[in-house]
Amino acid sequence: MAKKLNMRKRYELLTRGLGWEPSYQSKDKVFAQEAYEGIKITDWSKWEDPFRLTADAYWKYQAEKDKKLYAVMDSFAQNNAHLNLADASYVNALKLFIQGVSPLEYAAHRNFARLARQFSGEGAQIACQMQSIDELRHAQTQIHTISHYNKHFHGMHDPFHMFDRVWYLSVPKSYFDDASAAGPFEYITSVSFSFEYLLTNLLFVPFMSGAAYNGDMATVTFGFSAQSDESRHMTLGLEIIKFLLEQHEDNLPIVQGWIDKHFWRAYRLLGLVAMMQDYFLPESPMSWKEGWQIYFVENAGALFNDLGRYGLKMPKYHEIATAEADHISHQVFGIFYNYIHAAAFNLGLPSEQKMNWLSEKYPDTFDKYYRPRMEMWAEMAKDGKRFFNMGLPQLCQVCQIPMGFTEIAKGDPMQVAYRVSEFKGEKFHTCSDGCKDIFDHEPEKYVNAWLPVHQIFQGNCGGAAVPDVLNWYHFHPEDGGDYAGSADEARWKAMKGAVTTESTETTKPIQADAA
Amino acid sequence: MSENKVFMIFQNTADAQPFISAFAQENPAATLDYQPGMVRIESLGQLGITQEVVSELAGREVNLQELHLTLISLSGNIDEDDDYFRITRH
Numbered sequence: 001m002a003k004k005l006n007m008r009k010r011y012e013l014l015t016r017g018l019g020w021e022p023s024y025q026s027k028d029k030v031f032a033q034e035a036y037e038g039i040k041i042t043d044w045s046k047w048e049d050p051f052r053l054t055a056d057a058y059w060k061y062q063a064e065k066d067k068k069l070y071a072v073m074d075s076f077a078q079n080n081a082h083l084n085l086a087d088a089s090y091v092n093a094l095k096l097f098i099q100g101v102s103p104l105e106y107a108a109h110r111n112f113a114r115l116a117r118q119f120s121g122e123g124a125q126i127a128c129q130m131q132s133i134d135e136l137r138h139a140q141t142q143i144h145t146i147s148h149y150n151k152h153f154h155g156m157h158d159p160f161h162m163f164d165r166v167w168y169l170s171v172p173k174s175y176f177d178d179a180s181a182a183g184p185f186e187y188i189t190s191v192s193f194s195f196e197y198l199l200t201n202l203l204f205v206p207f208m209s210g211a212a213y214n215g216d217m218a219t220v221t222f223g224f225s226a227q228s229d230e231s232r233h234m235t236l237g238l239e240i241i242k243f244l245l246e247q248h249e250d251n252l253p254i255v256q257g258w259i260d261k262h263f264w265r266a267y268r269l270l271g272l273v274a275m276m277q278d279y280f281l282p283e284s285p286m287s288w289k290e291g292w293q294i295y296f297v298e299n300a301g302a303l304f305n306d307l308g309r310y311g312l313k314m315p316k317y318h319e320i321a322t323a324e325a326d327h328i329s330h331q332v333f334g335i336f337y338n339y340i341h342a343a344a345f346n347l348g349l350p351s352e353q354k355m356n357w358l359s360e361k362y363p364d365t366f367d368k369y370y371r372p373r374m375e376m377w378a379e380m381a382k383d384g385k386r387f388f389n390m391g392l393p394q395l396c397q398v399c400q401i402p403m404g405f406t407e408i409a410k411g412d413p414m415q416v417a418y419r420v421s422e423f424k425g426e427k428f429h430t431c432s433d434g435c436k437d438i439f440d441h442e443p444e445k446y447v448n449a450w451l452p453v454h455q456i457f458q459g460n461c462g463g464a465a466v467p468d469v470l471n472w473y474h475f476h477p478e479d480g481g482d483y484a485g486s487a488d489e490a491r492w493k494a495m496k497g498a499v500t501t502e503s504t505e506t507t508k509p510i511q512a513d514a515a
Numbered sequence: 516m517s518e519n520k521v522f523m524i525f526q527n528t529a530d531a532q533p534f535i536s537a538f539a540q541e542n543p544a545a546t547l548d549y550q551p552g553m554v555r556i557e558s559l560g561q562l563g564i565t566q567e568v569v570s571e572l573a574g575r576e577v578n579l580q581e582l583h584l585t586l587i588s589l590s591g592n593i594d595e596d597d598d599y600f601r602i603t604r605h
Contacts, residue, residue, distance in 0.1 A: 007596045050593045053580065061583045068584075201588050205524060205553070208587075212552030220552050224526050227587045235593055285551050298520055299590050305518045306592070306605050 011052035016045065019122035031120040037183035040248035044121030047243055050235035058130055062137065069141055069225045076218040077148050086214040086282040088153065088492030089483050093280040094146055094219060095155040095345040100172045100272060102142040103163035107176045109135035111187055118184045127236045134229040145222045153488050155344040155479040162344060165461070166473050167452035170400045171272065174449060175265045181445070185244065186258050192237030194262035194315070200230055201295040203273050206286045210277065213285045245310035252311050261441070263315035264434035268399035274329035275336065278358065279350060287361035292325040317434045320409040326362055327408050330370040335404045337377065338389035340482065342466060344475050348483035349378050369413060386482070392453045396431035397446050398438050405431050423447060519604040521591035522557045531585035533573035537564040553587055562591070563601035
């Protein structure tokens with residue numbers, strides 16, 4: 001009788017064993033994207049498979065994960081569990097999530113399908129195929145989970161339309177478009193390593209734990225369910241880097257350049273997550289800075305220590321990102337506070353209790369730089385002079401964030417930072433040395449950036465007045481603005497009040513979305 | 516001394532319990548940090564479990580790949596086979 005094969009052997013037969021040599025087309029024609037980036041692969045069979053998950057086991061476990069998740073979602077909806085949230089202001093985090101993150105999952109699904117087709121090594125093909133399916137699952141489960149909230153709150157009715165148009169969503173979109181417009185090896189270095197391995201823990205771990213803390217069991221479940229796939233994606237990111245560096249020494253400078261670039265791009269995008277972590281969660285188990293310390297400083301430190309034997313260094317400007325951890329969430333909040341009338345979520349100034357928490361978590365910066373600002377804004381609002389910025393901001397040509405970041409690393413946190421590059425007689429502005437380096441390395445690419453502010457001025461966004469543009473975004477008038485006095489706040493109060501009077505108000509969907 | 520830290524994060528659920536307990540039992544130097552909804556198991560250099568111990572704790576024959584159902588995140592280089600799962604720093 002045949003002996004049972006061990007895991008390694010089984011996996012080899014069910015991956016490598018399925019490959020073949022093309023006979024009527026040359027290999028470099030079949031895998032046409034594999035060479036042009038300058039990466040040298042001498043032997044794909046040296047690919048080491050982390051997580052030896054074969055297709056049959058993959059489907060079995062994914063089906064199990066989905067069953068568990070849908071059971072939670074069903075019981076969440078059945079029990080009107082949105083009423084158990086710490087506060088409805090928490091839902092604003094979900095709005096930003098469905099608008100800005102779920103479309104990235106879908107983009108990743110498409111791109112990993114491309115990679116599965118374009119890599120000639122079977123081990124990498126299988127890993128990318130599974131990841132492509134995972135990413136589609138994430139987009140679907142997020143849409144499905146958040147659809148329950150869409151019945152009761154505003155701003156979640158058309159995220160994919162918004163993603164392609166809205167000023168603040170061009171930040172995640174442009175990062176992914178940048179990676180998607182690159183070759184397969186740059187894409188996988190960007191998304192699997194710089195984004196997933198180095199930084200997604202910051203999005204999914206403390207934030208989802210925060211969802212648990214705020215009574216949102218449905219989001220915790222989809223978040224952690226997605227993150228269980230993420231562990232596999234992260235190991236793919238680590239494997240691709242080790243594989244490329246082992247294949248040829250000429251790959252090192254190319255890979256280092258990509259890691260530097262995409263670390264900075266992904267880090268800039270996570271400014272939105274920093275704001276969510278510190279300002280959107282009514283109850284916060286962990287600050288952005290604490291998360292950064294654990295999941296970037298310690299984790300990446302250990303990782304790059306490991307990768308040092310290949311000559312790889314920590315991403316360029318990582319020390320600037322760490323210095324900015326004391327400031328970034330407050331600065332991004334400041335930008336949104338100015339422009340919240342043009343967003344599809346609500347925002348409010350932090351309560352006294354929240355500010356005390358921020359003072360405790362940010363002892364070197366919050367009281368000194370940011371509390372006085374919040375107090376002044378509160379004072380102005382009280383006097384009927386709530387400040388909304390009606391002008392359009394200058395955007396960074398690379399990260400597309402309004403130019404509101406400051407010279408923190410230079411020890412001047414009150415001085416707005418901007419850099420200028422010239423290309424073919426025109427000036428282009430960037431928000432930091434990190435973004436300027438990226439621009440200067442490939443100016444031909446970034447001069448083509450679709451910058452929302454420029455597009456509005458060029459008349460490409462529905463009209464010249466703010467309501468015209470918001471209409472073109474498919475925003476409803478009640479989607480944005482201050483949380484205090486918002487439609488969501490009023491509805492939340494009605495729902496909570498309705499519980500005591502036993503009315504059916506709690507279970508009725510809002511009219512706009514029921515129609 | 517964080518240069519060679521490794522970690523595993525699991526959902527804090529009944530299904531994950533045999534894995535969490537096995538990590539605690541088989542890695543006496545590991546620390547367990549409970550956060551809302553999750554537990555983070557951390558150590559220096561390496562963390563590992565065996566199928567024998569996980570099965571003993573679960574009271575049934577466990578396939579170690581079942582950890583995919585409740586795993587949230589990890590950091591380290593993976594080494595796995597039918598009878599063990601390990602993450603290490605080189």
